[in-house]
Amino acid sequence: MRNRFDPGVMNTVTETNRASSSNRHTHRANRTTSTTRTNRTTRTTRFGAILIGASLLVAACGSDDEEAAGTAPAATEAPADASATTAADAATAPAASGDFSDLKVVMILDGSAEDGGWNTAHVKGGEAIEAAFPGMTIEYVEEVAPGQTATNAFEDAVAADADVVIGTTFYQDDMMDVAAANPDVTFLTWAGYETAPNVGHFDGASEDGRYLDGIVAGSLTKSNIIGYAAGFPFNEVNRAINAFTLGAKSVNPDVEVQVVYVSTWFDPAIEQQAAEALVNAGADVLAHEVGAQVYATVAAKAGGYVVGYTNDWSTIEPDAWASSFLYNWGPYYVSQVQAVLDGTWEPAISFGGLKDDFIDFAPYGPAVTPEILALVEEAKAGIIDGSLDIFAGPISDNAGNVVIAEGETVPFETRTECCQWLVEGVVGEIPA
Amino acid sequence: MLSLVVALGLGAAILAVTGADPLEAYRTMFDASLNGTAAIERTLTYATPLILTGLAAAVSFRMRTYNIGAEGQLFMGAIAASGVALALPADLPTPLILLAVIGAGAVAGAVWAGFAAIPKALLGTDEIITTLMLNFVALAFMNYLIFGSMSFWRDPDRPVPQGKQIPDHAVLPAISGRLHIGFAIAVVLAVVLWLLLRNTTFGFRLRTIGDSHRAATYAGIGVPAATIAVMSISGALAGVAGAIEVSGVTDRLDPKALAIELGYTGIVIAAVARLHPLGVVPVAALLAAITTAGGSMQSIGVQVEVVVLLQGLIFLAVTAGEFFVTNRLELRRPAAAPQASPPTPATAAGGGGS
Numbered sequence: 029m030r031n032r033f034d035p036g037v038m039n040t041v042t043e044t045n046r047a048s049s050s051n052r053h054t055h056r057a058n059r060t061t062s063t064t065r066t067n068r069t070t071r072t073t074r075f076g077a078i079l080i081g082a083s084l085l086v087a088a089c090g091s092d093d094e095e096a097a098g099t100a101p102a103a104t105e106a107p108a109d110a111s112a113t114t115a116a117d118a119a120t121a122p123a124a125s126g127d128f129s130d131l132k133v134v135m136i137l138d139g140s141a142e143d144g145g146w147n148t149a150h151v152k153g154g155e156a157i158e159a160a161f162p163g164m165t166i167e168y169v170e171e172v173a174p175g176q177t178a179t180n181a182f183e184d185a186v187a188a189d190a191d192v193v194i195g196t197t198f199y200q201d202d203m204m205d206v207a208a209a210n211p212d213v214t215f216l217t218w219a220g221y222e223t224a225p226n227v228g229h230f231d232g233a234s235e236d237g238r239y240l241d242g243i244v245a246g247s248l249t250k251s252n253i254i255g256y257a258a259g260f261p262f263n264e265v266n267r268a269i270n271a272f273t274l275g276a277k278s279v280n281p282d283v284e285v286q287v288v289y290v291s292t293w294f295d296p297a298i299e300q301q302a303a304e305a306l307v308n309a310g311a312d313v314l315a316h317e318v319g320a321q322v323y324a325t326v327a328a329k330a331g332g333y334v335v336g337y338t339n340d341w342s343t344i345e346p347d348a349w350a351s352s353f354l355y356n357w358g359p360y361y362v363s364q365v366q367a368v369l370d371g372t373w374e375p376a377i378s379f380g381g382l383k384d385d386f387i388d389f390a391p392y393g394p395a396v397t398p399e400i401l402a403l404v405e406e407a408k409a410g411i412i413d414g415s416l417d418i419f420a421g422p423i424s425d426n427a428g429n430v431v432i433a434e435g436e437t438v439p440f441e442t443r444t445e446c447c448q449w450l451v452e453g454v455v456g457e458i459p460a
Numbered sequence: 461m462l463s464l465v466v467a468l469g470l471g472a473a474i475l476a477v478t479g480a481d482p483l484e485a486y487r488t489m490f491d492a493s494l495n496g497t498a499a500i501e502r503t504l505t506y507a508t509p510l511i512l513t514g515l516a517a518a519v520s521f522r523m524r525t526y527n528i529g530a531e532g533q534l535f536m537g538a539i540a541a542s543g544v545a546l547a548l549p550a551d552l553p554t555p556l557i558l559l560a561v562i563g564a565g566a567v568a569g570a571v572w573a574g575f576a577a578i579p580k581a582l583l584g585t586d587e588i589i590t591t592l593m594l595n596f597v598a599l600a601f602m603n604y605l606i607f608g609s610m611s612f613w614r615d616p617d618r619p620v621p622q623g624k625q626i627p628d629h630a631v632l633p634a635i636s637g638r639l640h641i642g643f644a645i646a647v648v649l650a651v652v653l654w655l656l657l658r659n660t661t662f663g664f665r666l667r668t669i670g671d672s673h674r675a676a677t678y679a680g681i682g683v684p685a686a687t688i689a690v691m692s693i694s695g696a697l698a699g700v701a702g703a704i705e706v707s708g709v710t711d712r713l714d715p716k717a718l719a720i721e722l723g724y725t726g727i728v729i730a731a732v733a734r735l736h737p738l739g740v741v742p743v744a745a746l747l748a749a750i751t752t753a754g755g756s757m758q759s760i761g762v763q764v765e766v767v768v769l770l771q772g773l774i775f776l777a778v779t780a781g782e783f784f785v786t787n788r789l790e791l792r793r794p795a796a797a798p799q800a801s802p803p804t805p806a807t808a809a810g811g812g813g814s
């Protein structure tokens with residue numbers, strides 16, 4: 029990375045790529061393995077299972093299915109992928125036409141494809157690409173930590189003849205060199221902010237979804253205490269907490285949201301403690317921004333409800349399950365790949381919310397009554413048509429300061445700059 | 461060599477069962493880690509911090525002082541080095557700046573190890589526990605600087621919490637492509653450590669304590685002083701690893717890129733190298749080659765779980781092979797006669813084969 033603008037380095041990289049890609053053409057016919065991989069993911073996510081241990085067996089069974097269904101057109105595959113929750117995928121997928129066997133997309137994930145949350149949402153986006161461009165190849169590279177490992181993974185993707193490389197976490201610092209050395213490949217990464225002629229970025233406005241989940245949580249709570257475990261106190265996380273709390277208060281002014289920051293992205297032991305502490309403090313609905321499944325089990329044990337974070341646990345703890353927004357990357361990914369194919373692709377930073385189809389929802393749990401759903405749908409329609417602005421002032425923080433004055437708001441375009449405050453109704457504070 | 465063939469054969473069977481082409485997989489693995497200049501550069505770049513954390517473990521374990529804290533010492537080294545890199549004015553000569561950056565890493569690593577070494581030397585606290593616990597403290601501190609606060613290290617202009625990029629004059633120059641002079645520094649330190657252990661009084665004392673604590677005390681060797689010295693050297697090596705990662709690879713204090721268990725992996729490397737400083741270098745390179753090949757295997761459709769399994773098999777095969785080359789396996793009948801029951805004909809016949 030230090031050699032970002034050193035032409036000598038870039039030449040070396042390009043030459044090696046050329047050499048290895050010519051090697052690869054000779055055995056390209058053997059590439060059934062990647063579709064097997066995809067198929068496994070489809071199967072496991074469809075059943076909502078996160079059983080990595082059983083994955084070998086599933087893959088072995090899956091390869092047979094794949095051979096039978098290998099030539100099936102996308103038309104039959106799309107509805108299956110887009111199950112109940114992602115009808116939007118099927119709707120936005122262009123009509124299947126033409127041969128896309130030369131098209132290859134590589135997706136680089138920062139965790140397991142079967143995490144049931146963040147990365148699974150991206151894999152579903154990958155499946156939408158596959159459905160939209162029949163015959164194309166998509167490959168997933170899992171467990172790639174940012175840093176040198178990620179740089180290697182981006183280089184490997186280029187060497188494997190990818191046309192589009194998608195990164196699902198903050199890889200910007202790791203891939204800009206690779207992109208500069210390979211101007212013919214298009215790169216898309218999550219939450220980057222520097223574009224290049226062949227580099228674009230994307231992010232989803234989770235606060236739109238959180239506001240609606242807040243309405244559900246605020247309606248379900250009887251103790252008027254909602255627990256919320258978050259990772260680290262940065263803008264996106266705080267913004268989601270604020271939107272969630274505003275949503276809950278819109279239907280239940282007495283509600284308070286108890287927030288704990290656990291300073292980890294994924295640590296079931298610490299998260300278990302956090303979840304239990306919140307329940308002991310009286311919370312009967314648990315929401316979270318970190319990855320472990322413990323919130324569902326703890327909430328179920330306490331007879332409460334759980335609100336997810338881009339995951340669907342409706343089959344894991346069916347009685348405790350309330351709701352969860354889902355990141356819906358499919359339409360965005362498909363539109364980007366289409367633009368690359370058409371030659372109309374332009375680098376952009378795409379930040380999208382409900383109205384842009386970036387946010388979707390998991391099936392609601394049994395406790396969510398038609399009355400609650402009506403409130404949710406009303407707010408959803410308002411956010412989409414612009415009549416409901418979730419950050420419309422006056423809004424005070426939980427220390428009593430007016431942070432958004434009457435008549436002001438946080439415009440959608442500058443939302444990523446918000447928030448280093450927690451809204452009134454949140455119990456807890458941003459660690460200094 | 462034979463054990464490697466066995467491992468590759470076993471791996472090929474697993475690959476075939478899971479639906480991948482073994483030959484393509486192995487070719488990809490070789491291409492990604494060893495075939496060509498760029499591949500070797502990325503392997504050795506990845507090996508650099510592993511050499512240093514391997515040395516850190518080797519030197520302390522040789523004295524039977526178990527520093528499990530290279531992980532945390534590496535973080536503290538990275539924090540100090542990036543702080544110095546960000547703070548130093550640009551008009552100083554480059555070698556001086558680089559020396560200060562790496563020196564800061566070494567000092568911070570040594571001081572962090574000292575928190576465990578001094579109680580160990582004076583009070584006899586268990587350094588395994590203290591160094592291990594200090595790892596979590598260091599990780600939490602590093603996360604706090606980037607994710608938990610608007611610290612000096614954090615770039616205020618970024619929407620996603622990230623460290624400030626260190627200025628170009630504090631960046632380690634390249635040897636070739638991505639490979640930076642940190643690799644040369646690591647190799648030189650391995651040789652220095654080898655000479656230190658072999659040819660100096662300090663090295664002799666250290667080995668004596670390692671072989672027999674009591675004999676060393678009887679011989680008048682100051683064990684507490686040696687403990688503090690060895691832990692400081694060990695911590696300093698891990699701290700240098702952190703400094704070199706920041707100044708050579710990540711360009712900023714980047715917790716997610718640093719917290720990839722480089723410190724713990726160093727313990728494995730030291731153990732496999734049988735605590736020999738010069739052995740650490742090839743073992744670290746081997747492990748780095750296997751690791752860097754992992755991503756490319758996935759991009760031809762091998763599942764991540766299978767990749768990890770293969771990496772383990774190959775590493776085990778190479779290291780086990782080395783064991784059988786240097787040790788001879790002998791089958792012997794148990795010397796002691798069975799007490800309760802006389803040997804049955806079957807066991808007698810089986811045992812007679814050796």
